[in-house]
Ligand SMILES: [Zn+2]
């Protein structure tokens with residue numbers, strides 16, 4: 001699973017950071033899932049290694065413009081880039097109506113099916129390999145965090161060793177692969193777990209934006225490999241964070257600590273911390289690391305590989 | 310008057326060309342007018358010499374996404390860049406409703422007044438220095454071309470020569486400045502035009518997109534200094550142009566020729582003519598120049614100064 005940050009600025013684009021979007025490349029299939037789609041996301045895709053034609057699912061956190069104004073253009077371009085079979089979009093109430101209104105006024109007709117799912121807290125997608133849940137966050141408008149989990153896979157079955165033990169090929173193999181105990185015709189007992197490598201634990205990612213510190217974010221992110229959490233403001237500007245219901249870097253770190261995640265990546269930074277200002281992004285990083293050392297800051301086109309452990 | 314092309318691709322952005330937008334800098338005042346506003350226009354502004362805070366008027370040709378999807382984001386950023394007094398937007402029916410719908414779903418509240426004017430063919434704006442007209446074009450949806458004219462100004466009045474002729478300072482000066490004849494107390498007659506330099510002819514610009522060849526474009530562009538006309542297709546792909554109601558480079562040149570303009574600048578090119586394809590943009594240029602030699606091709610960030618003649 002590979003994360004590419006396509007936009008890491010809050011509210012407005014700057015010369016070096018676009019507004020919110022993250023691409024998630026799935027290793028199992030030639031598919032890309034998008035998290036948020038601010039204006040210019042399709043332009044960022046053009047300048048990245050992501051193939052726009054591989055986008056199959058888009059998860060939208062909330063209806064603010066810096067998270068959705070790139071959606072119509074991207075969906076229109078997806079059609080021209082080689083028709084996808086279908087794109088599934090998940091987001092808050094209003095998203096479907098917004099897209100319909102934009103389509104109507106601009107007379108945009110998509111050449112492939114688009115299905116908009118209005119999310120509610122809980123499980124919203126599951127297939128044989130992945131599970132996606134969302135949870136409510138605390139912002140000025142309804143906002144949802146997403147948790148994307150790869151399912152655990154049984155460990156590698158050692159077929160050579162099974163053959164050496166004289167186990168006949170057939171239904172017994174299935175039992176052993178599932179870790180069960182079998183009894184051979186000659187009375188020997190064999191433990192499946194002795195022939196299986198360790199379970200391949202699925203990788204887990206949580207994305208929490210836009211939000212002030214909230215327990216729901218901690219719950220959603222519990223134990224993930226990577227938590228991507230917004231950090232619009234520095235701790236010193238906490239008053240602004242409370243006023244606008246955004247997080248400080250300190251709050252992001254507190255969520256990471258409470259959720260016992262492996263890695264925190266902060267994003268969605270206010271342009272006020274651009275280089276040359278009294279407070280810079282390095283200060284936000286230091287604040288967060290004082291609480292949660294395994295913290296990094298996102299920047300546009302940062303690609304981060306979530307590896308198995 | 311200075312034109313800066315912010316986007317010169319039709320339909321979708323490419324790595325080197327954004328979708329439609331043109332900035333017009335007015336020499337008389339610290340003001341920028343925009344023509345169209347495709348997705349990513351505000352990003353292009355950030356990478357240009359244009360100050361987003363100077364935008365006061367925006368003219369929209371038609372409601373297709375590649376001409377309007379950057380409007381909401383740009384308007385939101387205008388507010389944050391230092392509140393403009395007000396922005397006037399001119400465009401086809403539906404534009405006002407579109408902006409209201411986007412504002413409602415995204416809960417975008419502008420910190421300054423925005424006035425949307427639904428245009429009809431004819432004069433749509435006039436002040437002491439400028440006049441803007443629009444005319445109907447021929448596209449799949451209602452589309453309007455714009456003609457922006459600087460008004461003529463009387464030539465420079467030679468006050469020194471008037472003083473040397475012994476003309477008393479006062480109301481006679483006004484008459485002379487307007488080019489009239491006066492009679493002095495001693496009976497001498499003086500022609501105002503002898504004391505005035507040549508009239509400063511105002512500069513004129515026409516912008517015609519999206520459209521197939523039409524007489525209304527010729528009429529709108531009559532005698533302008535610069536005609537910016539779309540040339541989505543090469544002459545060889547005229548069948549596509551007729552089907553989609555776009556222009557070939559040949560049609561753009563024919564409009565320029567019939568309208569007797571000084572300079573044609575083509576824009577809004579299909580990505581199919583990118584370098585390396587069977588037909589390239591150089592071919593479109595050659596086709597147009599065969600008909601109208603004073604033709605140039607726009608590219609992103611091309612700045613063109615319309616000089617007085
Ligand atoms: Zn945001």
Ligand SMILES: [Zn+2]
Nearest residue numbers: 319320375519
């Ligand atoms: Zn167009």
